[in-house]
Amino acid sequence: MSDKKYKTVEAPDGYVGEGFFATKLSEVVGLARSNSMWPLPFATSCCGIEFMATMAATYDIARFGSERMSFSPRQADMLMVMGTISKKMAPILRQVYEQMAEPKWVIAVGACASSGGIFDTYSVLQGIDKVIPVDVYVPGCPPRPEQILDGVMRLHEIVKAESVYRRGTKEYDELLKSYNIESK
Numbered sequence: 001m002s003d004k005k006y007k008t009v010e011a012p013d014g015y016v017g018e019g020f021f022a023t024k025l026s027e028v029v030g031l032a033r034s035n036s037m038w039p040l041p042f043a044t045s046c047c048g049i050e051f052m053a054t055m056a057a058t059y060d061i062a063r064f065g066s067e068r069m070s071f072s073p074r075q076a077d078m079l080m081v082m083g084t085i086s087k088k089m090a091p092i093l094r095q096v097y098e099q100m101a102e103p104k105w106v107i108a109v110g111a112c113a114s115s116g117g118i119f120d121t122y123s124v125l126q127g128i129d130k131v132i133p134v135d136v137y138v139p140g141c142p143p144r145p146e147q148i149l150d151g152v153m154r155l156h157e158i159v160k161a162e163s164v165y166r167r168g169t170k171e172y173d174e175l176l177k178s179y180n181i182e183s184k
């Protein structure tokens with residue numbers, strides 16, 4: 001056994017104390033937001049089945065604070081679009097997005113939602129970013145539940161790093177304006 005003596009160094013005054021640590025408001029807000037994102041699953045086809053597995057016990061999306069599905073735009077933070085979106089469906093998707101309260105984020109899950117996938121046809125929307133802004137794209141046809149969770153975790157990183165003042169900035173208004181969506 002080593003008889004080496006270890007010396008602990010005292011922290012300078014003002015840097016320690018019970019129940020005290022220094023941080024930034026935006027980091028606390030980002031942490032809280034990212035760990036309590038309630039999904040609105042907009043599932044139209046096969047990718048939706050993968051999402052069902054993502055919710056179930058083995059993959060357990062509840063570990064990320066997202067077990068509370070919102071099948072209405074109310075209280076939903078994270079719009080997850082899973083499946084083929086036809087051009088007829090696009091205005092409905094857009095309406096759902098517009099009805100969600102800020103702050104809100106969007107994940108395009110799978111090839112169909114991201115780009116139309118294999119359905120390069122007259123009736124299928126070639127990616128949901130033609131009608132609403134997208135934050136994260138999850139590749140795959142279908143993506144496995146691990147990939148969907150990876151998309152959720154990537155969105156967490158975006159949310160954590162986002163300024164609390166982003167919504168309402170000129171850039172954000174311009175982004176919405178480019179989609180012809182009115183900022184609230």
Ligand code: SF4
Pocket residue numbers: 045046047048082083084110111112113117140141142143
């Ligand atoms: S990406 Fe593939 S699995 Fe997902 S909805 Fe389209 S066809 Fe189905």
